[in-house]
Amino acid sequence: MDVGLLIDNEDVAASGGGLFERANPVDGAVATKAAAARAEDVDRAVQAAHAAFGPWSATGPSERRKILNKAADLMDEWTPKFIEVGIAETGGTGAWHGFNCMFAAKILREAAAATTQIKGEVIPSDRPGSLSMAYRQPVGVLVGMAPWNAAQILGTRAFALPIACGNTVVLKASEKCPATHRMLADVMTAAGLPKGVLNVVTHGADDAPEVVNALVDHPLTRRINFTGSTRVGRIIAERAAKHLKPCLLELGGKAPLVVLDDAHIAGAVNAANFGAFMNSGQICMSTERIIVDDKVADAFTSAFADKAAALVAGPPTEQVHLGSVIDASCIEHVAALLADAEEKGAKRLCGGLPESGTIMPATILDHVTPEMRIYGEESFGPIVSIIRARDTDHAVELANDTDYGLSSSVFGQDIRRAMDVARRIQAGICHVNGPTVFDEAQMPFGGVKDSGYGRFGGSAGIDAFTELRWITVEDPEQPYPF
Secondary structure, eight states: OEEOOEEEEEEEEGGGGOEEEOOOOTTEEEEEEEEOOOOOHHHHHHHHHHHHHHHHHHHHHHHHHHHHHHHHHHHHHHHHHHHHHHHHHHOHHHHHHHHHHHHHHHHHHHHHTTTTTTHHHHHOOTTOOOEEEEEEEEEEEEEEEEESSHHHHHHHHHHHHHTTTTTTEEEEETSSSSSHHHHHHHHHHHOOOOOSEEEEOOGGGGGHHHHHHHHHTTTTTTEEEESSSSHHHHHHHHHHHHOOOOHHHHHHHHEEEEEEETHHHHHHHHEEEHHHHHGGGGSSTTTEEEEHHHHHHHHHHHHHHHHHHTTOOTTTTTTTTTTTSHHHHHHHHHHHHHHHHHHHTEEEEEEEOSSSSSOOOOEEEEEEOSSSHEEEEEEEOEEEEEEEEEEEHHHHHTTTTSSSOOEEEEHHHHHHHHHHHHHHSSSSEEEEEOOOOOOTTSSOOOGGGGGGGBSSSHHHHOOOOOOEEEEEOOOOTOOOOO
């Protein structure tokens, strides 16, 4: 598939005609040829968004809602094509990309509903005859940077609510799924979004620093939302801070699933299996650490190993549970973590490395300890650690013994105790008796510590993508001291 940049609703080539290729991770065939943007292309996209901001910010909520709802309907209709392109670019299964499309449509519909939920307030003032209002209004040109691992969901999230709030957007597509991200903008264009409201720049890996810096540094971009690694997020935050530009950052994770001594074991096993191995563990919320009370550890690990061993890994074009990881570097990283852990005493319960290629089975390591790299490093692959806790307090201590803090979960039948554990876990999200992998478009989604700051979704998202101002109406004949 060949894709260009999208600027002013037109498919355009990059300056100098630069192109790059995205290879299918399974067979190495070229999946996409895309325009390789440079700094001058970023300027063209930002200028288009800036020109569109005035008319779009003045567009009424009903018109914005109509376009977003139409886009959601088109997302449903285009799902088969999204699945085809997504499998080719990222190696994820058809079921995973189908789920992405379904959830992306939900994000669009939620954004449509939010167009009439952008609210301010009247605040009592001590000044007689004065009306004081807290007033929310669009910000201007926003930058959205989305990753490949949940391409349709996270690409849509980067622009849907900002557009609903009256902003215009430049979306920086991931170099690992340029066609998928560009197709999201095509959906919006087909739904009737005016030119310049959403623009897309694609780029090769070597040009990423130049493109990112140009987006962050541009004097007409006002805010940035970024979903991706903690390493890159920190670079973006530091650069944006030089320009006093606010960022919303959703970064890496090392999600713990805590199994208390009164947990429903079958339920915890099901949640762990889903949370650890959905999309081969390549989700920011993926269960990376299972912290189990010693009293139930043997029963849990036995049942979990049996369930994970039954998961089928294979070509993503077939009916399998686990498809390909994103590329060989993922396998190399997981291999290093696995070797280090086994050398230091961890016990592998199932799975292991593939003989070749990028299709890896579900892998479980038991008796993981802090001395092992996998205890603290994000694996972002189909491997999960089991860490045994002495009691509830020790389980909480282990859950918090990480630099990350995005998602988490706790299983226990004493809800008061489970809720106490949930409150004590240092994470932006905690689910009681549910998996770490869970999201809804209207919920406040984001992390703490090295998992970033700010929140997507719902009223928190509206706050992130609007400017809160204080506006007064006063008596022109009011007295002054001089």
